[in-house]
Amino acid sequence: MAGVTKVSVVLALLAMLAAWRYFPPVPDSIEEKGKFRGLIFSLKLQDDLAAILESLGLTTKLSLMRAMQNILNVKMEDPSVKVTDTTFAGVKVRLYEPTGRKKAGKGPGLVYYHGGGFCVLNVDSHHHITLHLAKTLGVVVVSVDYRLAPEHVYPAALDDCMAATKHFINNAEKYDVDPSRVAVAGDSAGGHLSATVSLKLSQENFRPMPRLQALIYPATQFVSFNTPSYRQSGHLFTLSNKRTAFFKSNYLAGDKSLMQTFLTNENLSDKFNSSHYADYLDPHLIDPKIPPRPPGKKMSAEEVGPNPRHLLDPYISPLMAEETDLRGLPRAYIVVCEHDSIRDDGIFYSKRLEKAGVQVQLKHYMSGFHMVFQLFDYVPEFGRFKVGQDMMEDLKEHL
Known part of the structure; x- marks a missing residue:
């Protein structure tokens, strides 16, 4: 009898551990x-x-x-959209051309960069998103199948997205697209790439610039894991702090060697914390009830020090770009989710763009969480979330 009791206790403990591991509490505002x-x-x-x-x-x-x-992955098809896998400037892309569009002049276009932490996912994982956008908006869509880390570290993904985007805009008329009406968009890592492509095109004086950058829960900085949203939602497994550090380390180093640096914020030196760069991460910008930090000293990346210097590169952390470099960027539609560890990246970036004179609309989904947009119209249907559907409808209004 005693043996049975011990077994029961062990099984009960295992059940409790499993429940703690696999069924953690769900935030109240998540529907x-x-x-x-x-x-x-x-x-x-x-x-x-x-x-x-x-x-x-x-x-x-x-x-x-x-x-x-x-x-x-589910390969959906629709007779109203011609889908072609091809290459633009040597970069793999998937091209979506609506077949029933009325010829009333050249139409708009969209370049989409998929999410996946720079390491996973591809044009197939986001096919349902890009197909839907092409069909319902009647626009030509280019989905970029950029190279992934760790096999191809930074700046491979950015280089691919730049090359494909330039090629599409330069050859837009071939696809009956007005080159001045091309937008760029992406989710998560793709949101980061939308921001950095826009920034780099501007720095290169490329014309015509994209008319819109749509950033869906973008990662805009690799500097700090100590923002309010990292502290609030970093335990959620949709994008935990550990998962984020894993992806970012692989993107920059091709392995997990930078994970501990990210997770412990070792790169946040005293010089960084006293610099103007730290002003861009001021929690007061997220919660006005928190007193603002004293303005930091204007420093160059070299003055801040060698440890975080490459993280201050604006093509890695567009949030850290100089204000003069942000001026003249295309208008921005930025989406953030309340239950997302990188929520504040989007909010911080919207504040910086606004200060630089860029037209910005920030949409904050209080019931949203990271990766929910990817679950838009997901098959099987039980994997779909209403907030993901809402995000898609709102995005279409801005494209």
Whole structure:
């Protein structure tokens, strides 16, 4: 009898541990809590399986993540949109051309950069998004299949997106598109690439510039993991702090060597904290009830020091760009989600763009979380979230 009791206690403890691991509390403002719990369960189960297989030397975490995503990809088709896999300036792209568009002059175009932490996902994982945009808006869409880390570290993804975007704008008339009516958009890492492509095109005096940059929960800085949203939502597995550090380290270094630096904020030196760069991360900009920090001293990246210097590169952290470089950027539509560790990246960037005179609209979804936009119109239907549908409808109004 005593043995049975011990077994029962052990099983109860294991059940409690499993519940703690796989079914954590759901934030109150997240709607469709059952779906969210199912999503977290599947993500954590995949992560644990990857850790076990990696420890056995059978595969890597990224390889398993990519394999699982390939299984989940659904290739949707629509007779009203011609879909072609091709290359622009040597970069793989997927081209969407609506077949029933009325010829009333040259139409608008859209270049889309998919999310995935610079390491996973591709044009297939976002096919349902880009197909829907092409069909419902009647616009030509180019989805860029940029090279992924860790096989191809920074600046490979940016280089690919720049090359494909320039090619499309320069050859827009071939696709019956007005080159002055091309927008760029992307989610997560793709939002980062939308921002950095816009910034780099401006620095190169490229013309015509994109008419709009749509940044969907973008990562705009690699400098600090100590913002209010990292502290508030960094435990959520849709984009935990550890997961973010894993992706960013692979993007910059091609391995996990920078993870600890990111997670412990080792790069935030005293010089950085006393510089004007730290002003761009002032929590007062997120919560006015927090007293503003004293203005920092104007310094160059070299003066701040060697440790964080490359993180201050505006093509890695567009939030850290000089104000003169932000002026003249295309108008911005920025989406942030309340339950997202990088929520503040989008808010901080919107403040900087506004101060530089750029027209900005910031949309804050209080029930949103990272990756929910990707679940728009997801198959199977039980994986869809209403807030993702709302985000898509709002995005279309701005494109």
